[in-house]
Amino acid sequence: METLMALLVGLLFTVGTYMVLSKNIVRIILGTAVFSHGAHLLLITMGGLKGGAAPLLDQGNDAFVDSLPQALILTAIVINFGVTAFFLVLAYRGYTELGTDDMNQLRGNKDE
């Protein structure tokens, strides 16, 4: 299971990197979203996938799942959600003001 997850995470990172390297700003944002999914899956794999019951100790469960990575991912998802929303709005506003969504045309001043 861990090997499979590692392959999936690697695939997501590949796709994310590929998309972040493109010119179109919307593709870049989608790339960061894919990238973050990879990071979240990596985090939960690092906590250990084999396990068992919920971590309720007084129920007599000996084999229980580590709950910390899940708490971390939940926080990270929320943060990433906010950042992606802000980034999309920024890209839209940038498109209306600057008249382009091509990163190549968003370089510094001409006189530099």
Next chain:
Amino acid sequence: MNNLVIFPMLIPVIAGLIMIVFRHQITFQRVLSIVSTLAIAGVTVVLIQQVKAQGIQTIHLGGWEPPFGIVFVGDMFALILVLTSAVVAIACLFYAFSSIGRKRETFYFYAFVQFLLAGVIGSFLTGDLFNLFVCFEVMLLASYVLIALGGEKIQLRESLKYVLINVLSSMLFLISAGFLYGAVGTLNMAQLAERVAEAEQGGILTTIAILFLIVFGLKSALFLFFWLPGAYGAPPTAVAALFGALLTKVGIYALFRTFTLIFPHEPGITHTLLGIMAGATMLLGAIGAIAYQDIKRIVSYNVIVAVGFIIAGLAIFTMPSIEGAIYYLIHDMIAKALLFLLAGTVIYLTGQKWLKEIGGLIRHFPVLGWTFFIVVLALAGIPPLSGFIGKVLVTQGAIMEGSYVLAAIALGSSILVLYSLLKIFKNSFWGEAIMGKEEMEPLKLGMLIPCVFLAALSLAFGLGIEGISAYVTQAAETLMEPSKYIDAVLYNQ
């Protein structure tokens, strides 16, 4: 347990939330932002006295004992930085009152400054790697808004790149935290330090350490600084000054924490790498600073040189060099805010950012000119001013350890910094007056006073070094002996 430790972060959060409700009451927001920032400074002064008398203060949120709960740790190093941030923020806020403009003010400018402060201070105080990530994000989200607020073309253009770089580096941070959790099974910094020491930092842990180095290098503009000059040139002066003074310093703080507390066991690899990166940062930053003719660029490259210099102190990793780095860190927060404010004022007065378009300002604005001269001297490290002691101690540490190359680069880069700033001083304040006074914007007192205040602070810091040295020494001792930090957090000693 000391409940005061959470207050420096709690006060700006609450103040920011209140400000959101009173969107159109600008005067109220101004007063509240000053009151809140003063309150942070006040609480921090009390905490510093407590830490001096009783040792490191901690709070376990919700009564969950570490390593299970969230823990906030106030040690001397973090608290000194919190205090300096609050003081610098007061000056930048006063500058913003007269320069930021009504439009930005009604769009929650002051609230976001408070959230930025909350994120910065939270990053300094947290004792847990994941909360460091969260506080980083709080700070970054506020900074995204501040850099884009106003919606000018250059702001939108630069903020797109700034946000992208920071989103990617935050993902890398998350990934490295995940690897570290997988390797040692904890994220509490004190427990991490213990477990990494037990495992003697093998190959995998050193690799993770280098991943953290890349992440914090991106955040603090150590070597990976390509995003900084553009981003810091875009926002209005008061915001740029806040960024220049605070944001990269949080990355530097994180580097200090991770490489003195968690990963100090393989200095041959990690600290050598830090040294190489610091040297390259100083060289490239200095080259950038002398290459440009655009005031904002020159000032931005000066931020980069300082980052290299402070990290050089960490890379050398002896008591004097760490002490020197802390002195220089405090000095740099004050001086960089002042430099950004002065550069912004010159651009505001003349409406020009190119050096060749400006000249002879000192005839019309003598106080501004001499304040600029003070900051030039301070950044170059001329004795009675604040930069001197840091430069001496770091260089002394470098020579003691035999890192002659690093010492040479540090000294050489300060000469280039001096040259780059004197170029601004010579071109814009001396020389022939290109514009008459009536062609320029009038200088507002509200812009001049924060600059004079920061210059006085820089002078006071340089002259009062005797009074501060005990605190800085204590901060450096905690950094050099991780056991103090671990005992305070995990064993309540």
